[in-house]
Amino acid sequence: xxxxxxxxxxxxxxxxxxxxxxxxxxxxxxxxxxxxxxxxxxxxxxxxxxxxxxxxxxxxxxxxxxxxxxxxxxxxxxxxxxxxxxxxxxxxxxxxxxxxxxxxxxxxxxxxxxxxxxxxxxxxxxxxxxxxxxxxxxxxxxxxxxxxxxxxxxxxxxxxxxxxxxxxxxxxxxxxxxxxxxxxxxxxxxxxxxxxxxxxxxxxxxxxxxxxxxxxxxxxxxxxxxxxxxxxxxxxxxxxxxxxxxxxxxxxxxxxxxxxxxxxxxxxxxxxxxxxxxxxxxxxxxxxxxxxxxxxxxxxxxxxxxxxxxxx
Amino acid sequence: xxxxxxxxxxxxxxxxxxxxxxxxxxxxxxxxxxxxxxxxxxxxxxxxxxxxxxxxxxxxxxxxxxxxxxxxxxxxxxxxxxxxxxxxxxxxxxxxxxxxxxxxxxxxxxxxxxxxxxxxxxxxxxxxxxxxxxxxxxxxxxxxxxxxxxxxxxxxxxxxxxxxxxxxxxxxxxxxxxxxxxxxxxxxxxxxxxxxxxxxxxxxxxxxxxxxxxxxxxxxxxxxxxxxxxxxxxxxxxxxxxxxxxxxxxxxxxxxxxxxxxxxxxxxxxxxxxxxxxxxxxxxxxxxxxxxxxxxxxxxxxxxxxxxxxxxxxxxxxxxxxxxxxxxxxxxxxxxxxxxxxxxxxxxxxxxxxxxxxxxxxxxxxxxxxx
Numbered sequence: 001x002x003x004x005x006x007x008x009x010x011x012x013x014x015x016x017x018x019x020x021x022x023x024x025x026x027x028x029x030x031x032x033x034x035x036x037x038x039x040x041x042x043x044x045x046x047x048x049x050x051x052x053x054x055x056x057x058x059x060x061x062x063x064x065x066x067x068x069x070x071x072x073x074x075x076x077x078x079x080x081x082x083x084x085x086x087x088x089x090x091x092x093x094x095x096x097x098x099x100x101x102x103x104x105x106x107x108x109x110x111x112x113x114x115x116x117x118x119x120x121x122x123x124x125x126x127x128x129x130x131x132x133x134x135x136x137x138x139x140x141x142x143x144x145x146x147x148x149x150x151x152x153x154x155x156x157x158x159x160x161x162x163x164x165x166x167x168x169x170x171x172x173x174x175x176x177x178x179x180x181x182x183x184x185x186x187x188x189x190x191x192x193x194x195x196x197x198x199x200x201x202x203x204x205x206x207x208x209x210x211x212x213x214x215x216x217x218x219x220x221x222x223x224x225x226x227x228x229x230x231x232x233x234x235x236x237x238x239x240x241x242x243x244x245x246x247x248x249x250x251x252x253x254x255x256x257x258x259x260x261x262x263x264x265x266x267x268x269x270x271x272x273x274x275x276x277x278x279x280x281x282x283x284x285x286x287x288x289x290x291x292x293x294x295x296x297x298x299x300x301x302x303x304x305x306x307x308x309x310x311x312x
Numbered sequence: 313x314x315x316x317x318x319x320x321x322x323x324x325x326x327x328x329x330x331x332x333x334x335x336x337x338x339x340x341x342x343x344x345x346x347x348x349x350x351x352x353x354x355x356x357x358x359x360x361x362x363x364x365x366x367x368x369x370x371x372x373x374x375x376x377x378x379x380x381x382x383x384x385x386x387x388x389x390x391x392x393x394x395x396x397x398x399x400x401x402x403x404x405x406x407x408x409x410x411x412x413x414x415x416x417x418x419x420x421x422x423x424x425x426x427x428x429x430x431x432x433x434x435x436x437x438x439x440x441x442x443x444x445x446x447x448x449x450x451x452x453x454x455x456x457x458x459x460x461x462x463x464x465x466x467x468x469x470x471x472x473x474x475x476x477x478x479x480x481x482x483x484x485x486x487x488x489x490x491x492x493x494x495x496x497x498x499x500x501x502x503x504x505x506x507x508x509x510x511x512x513x514x515x516x517x518x519x520x521x522x523x524x525x526x527x528x529x530x531x532x533x534x535x536x537x538x539x540x541x542x543x544x545x546x547x548x549x550x551x552x553x554x555x556x557x558x559x560x561x562x563x564x565x566x567x568x569x570x571x572x573x574x575x576x577x578x579x580x581x582x583x584x585x586x587x588x589x590x591x592x593x594x595x596x597x598x599x600x601x602x603x604x605x606x607x608x609x610x611x612x613x614x615x616x617x618x619x620x621x622x623x624x625x626x627x628x629x630x631x632x633x634x635x636x637x638x639x640x641x642x643x644x645x646x647x648x649x650x651x652x653x654x655x656x657x658x659x660x661x662x663x664x665x666x667x668x669x670x671x672x673x674x675x676x677x678x679x680x681x682x683x
Binding site: 025026027082085086087088089090091143145147148174179181182185187189190191192237241242243244260261262263275276277300302303304305306311312 | 499608
């Protein structure tokens with residue numbers, strides 16, 4: 001039991017005063033001292049360690065020593081302490097039970113007759129839910145507006161094949177593509193593809209003896225790259241994580257496509273020679289006119305997947 | 313001499329009257345006392361400064377961020393030009409933008425220091441599990457700030473970091489494609505992406521951070537500081553002081569040091585933009601910010617090749633790591649806090665830090681190979 005404020009304090013030879021304050025230990029959260037004052041023998045408030053306390057009842061605190069020993073205890077120095085209101089020690093106040101009794105305020109008249117408190121609380125939550133829930137779907141749809149758009153299968157002129165001087169060597173063709181995004185004015189963005197004039201050996205690796213068909217998501221035929229046309233256009237986007245790859249000379253692998261991001265390496269046929277890429281480079285639909293003009297359908301595929309998934 | 317006209321010391325001055333008026337209504341004195349008189353078990357330490365320093369960095373990021381918004385325009389056709397305008401035409405624009413940039417780096421560094429300190433001190437243990445969990449959420453928000461802010465200047469660096477970052481997110485099973493499209497507002501980065509990242513960066517994340525940082529502090533005050541991990545109760549009690557003044561003094565010194573470091577970096581290494589964002593990288597070799605280099609290098613490993621390997625390296629590994637961190641206080645229920653008596657914890661920390669260091673250095677060495 002904790003000593004209560006205003007309890008009478010008795011020594012072996014009589015009363016010395018009453019409990020004026022208690023001092024808490026900030027670490028153990030226990031009462032460490034009581035401050036005794038008010039009695040005839042205690043004109044000065046004295047600080048008594050709990051070790052000196054023999055017994056505590058509701059109204060009386062009994063100390064071990066005599067009143068002479070009590071007066072020999074050090075005087076209480078108020079300026080060495082702060083009140084619990086002036087300091088923040090977690091959970092301290094929960095441990096103090098020294099108030100002389102309960103402190104009460106009246107429960108309002110109107111509240112006394114209200115029985116279904118839980119019902120009202122749940123009802124309030126239900127109303128909140130009814131406001132929020134119907135909004136969830138419209139908000140989601142609102143945010144999803146531009147996420148999916150149809151593919152553009154128009155042919156785009158990217159340059160002339162006279163730029164390619166050597167077989168099986170990647171040549172970068174830069175081109176501008178017009179885009180119109182929602183409310184924005186039409187913009188031109190820079191893109192690039194790598195075009196290769198392939199020898200029959202490389203063509204064989206790419207086509208495996210079959211023409212390459214391009215179909216839209218509904219399965220409708222868009223274009224077929226014939227296996228005997230030597231021109232190949234690779235999408236400029238690395239199938240690993242979408243960076244732009246380059247045509248470079250590698251110490252041991254010779255002339256290769258190299259992505260500077262995560263170091264995927266592909267040969268002229270687009271086959272992965274080294275690095276983390278999950279699939280070969282992506283050939284695009286390509287048309288070369290008699291005058292050498294190269295046109296492509298500008299497609300983009302999702303990076304990082306084994307299968308080609310068209311996204312643009 | 314006539315001394316009767318001199319005001320007596322008992323009469324309050326106008327300032328005191330105003331203060332008392334406010335205090336009576338707000339309870340300033342109690343509030344101040346509660347804020348400052350928090351016992352720090354075992355006394356103040358330099359190791360405890362990181363939380364306060366992070367709060368300081370965040371406030372400065374908010375201030376510089378708001379100032380940048382006076383000129384910045386979040387549209388695909390003007391973001392780059394308006395950022396160049398801030399750098400080249402607005403007085404001290406280069407400095408504020410560079411401060412904001414280096415401030416974000418300082419934030420990441422201090423988050424690592426703060427988390428390491430809490431981990432090594434065993435301060436995540438009962439009853440402080442929730443502080444740790446909210447802290448992890450804050451860590452995620454800081455990363456989100458870095459990721460979304462990086463796109464805003466709309467230069468090549470910005471464009472490619474976002475392209476690769478979102479592709480990584482795309483590898484999440486089931487939800488990946490939706491998440492990536494949702495973030496980009498389409499199939500490829502464009503105006504919708506910029507709008508989304510801008511709103512997330514300047515509205516969503518700051519609101520989330522303020523709320524969670526408030527909760528973090530509330531929970532911290534509720535549980536009280538953990539204090540040192542060794543020493544007897546008497547020793548700890550003898551060394552205990554209040555948050556004010558010794559800890560606040562150390563915190564302030566920490567803030568000044570960080571402030572000066574950020575200013576110096578902003579001054580000597582100001583932001584320089586690359587070409588305007590476009591899907592053709594030109595000669596640019598995309599690379600993330602240095603604190604993401606280890607992840608970047610990790611994804612180059614053969615182990616993480618192919619579709620499944622990529623999922624393993626980009627999603628599963630970081631995911632498992634974060635899940636382990638979140639589960640930490642519930643797995644590690646041993647009340648022992650002394651790091652020298654927690655060999656698994658100490659070794660794990662060293663291994664994680666060493667791996668980050670090794671992979672970062674490897675990424676830097678690889679740069680030469682690409683030239």
